[in-house]
Amino acid sequence: MSLRLSTVILPYRRWHDGGRAAWERAEELGFHAAYTYDHLSWRSFRDGPWFGAVPTLTAAAAVTERMRLGTLVASPNFRHPVTLAKELISLDDVSGGRVTLGIGAGGTGFDATALGREPWTPQERADRFAEFVLLLDRLLTEDGTNGVSYAGDYYSAREARNIPGCVQRPRMPFAVAANGPRGLRLAARYGQAWVTTGDPRTNAAGTPEQSRVALRDQVEKLGKACVNVGRDADDVHKILLTGFTPERSRPLESLDAFVDFAGKHQELGFSEIVLHWPIPDSDFAADEAVFEQIALEALAQLG
Template sequence: MATRVGVIILPAQRWADSAATWRLAEEMGFAHAWTFDHVTWRDLRDKPWFSAVPTLAAAAAVTTRLRLGTLVCTPNFRHPVVLAKEAMTLDDISCGRFTLGLGAGAAGPDAQVLQQRPALDRGARFAEFAELVDLLLRQRHTTYQGRFYHAHDVFMEPGCRRKPRLPLAVAATGARGIGLAARLADVWVTNGLARPGQAPVVTPRIVAEQAARVRAACAELGRDPDTLARMVVVANRDRSPLASAGAFAEALHRYGEAGMTDLVVPFPRLEPPFAASLAVLERVAEDILPHLPGAAT
């Protein structure tokens, strides 16, 4: 069974309304809460949508225990130096509760808004992006000359609260990304299999196959696979874990059997996407979370 549970809270409400959701996630006993980092998002392109970094700073101010994170920051519109500074700042504001989620990014609404062409060698760009972010967060002073990114005389003061740096979560499903996660990450993240222009599909079978590749990549590097947390984001529109408390318990068990340590689901909304009953999440909080080691750590 997965031992920690988190939620995704979309940055799609004015803060006067959203603050209560972040507080409630903590009060319910969830281990972590995440938000999407996009300029715009496919389902809500013409609806309210706010920036991830200020949202998480505000969330840190209204919570005390809940871990907070991005799903995920990408090279599509982030530079490693600026992102590392923002991450260090969020780490400080949250008193060490921030996890920086990174991903390769893909063609989609963000790229369309920014009029970006498809990235050449997206995997190599992401590897360099993640490696430079890692260096910046570990070191007081960095100068870096790469193929895609440059950084000259960057000072990171006062640095991260946790040493050698704050936790990194790397979203990856392909061989190159999984290898990168095994080498750099504290958390490996999957949302199943992505389909161009559509929401990803995730099942325990898909995740078990991916988790096996992650364990193999760790072994190849000489890393103990159990030092890498494994988090699955289950945002299926059909067969949602939030259909009932029983469905949630089954998902928690099956994804745990697939090798995952953490399960993340969308926080219920009144309207699509992720429309669901808050009552189910309340049942989960009352009947399931208290029995999970690490749910309130």
């Protein structure tokens, strides 16, 4: 399986002061997709500028033509399926059908408390996520005049209409971020792709070798989940968002370092590697010249 190379562009710059240029350059460099985080703010960027994901992606859709666009990832922390579906259908229309919805259960950071409530327990996050994905799938797939009605424990919809529906049929692809059993089952059932940042335990205190063992285990568990729902695991695209495994920024130190990193993870079954666009004085600082060299030359070496 050939490898795809994508990037994630954090929405911390004003559109007319470097924001637009990054998305245009990403397409020029030939990235398969460019994603952005869907947060209200994020970690070390919390006290600085941070813009909304869907408006940013809509603007990016207007200045690009070929590259796929998406969230990595949206979550229930501050989203409701009905309103999010309407925004996504509009974005899919503006982009001409180039949107991938990266979606995850969310965490306990700023997004979890910004609306004035206490963070959900892990159990409630998992329960909400299951309903969230189920209802989004229906909202983005069923575009009839009767709309979608649903009454769950956490989310409801009453004759929610999404005419004319997605440009992509039957709907835009879902890239489900998941590590645990329930999340992997959702990825197997609803996902056209699966996203991981690695195993949290080995990311925090493991070696690169231990990380690859953990990732292989995740891939195998996803495969079993696919079998259980009657799917071929090869039909689920496997995406690795870099920057969190024990290597951290090492893959961006040189072209050779990246080719070595990407090749080892391609052997595990990953078909898409996502690199953070370099941000000076941050966890994602990197030499922009090396980053661009990787974008332009790495895939030819990986085959």
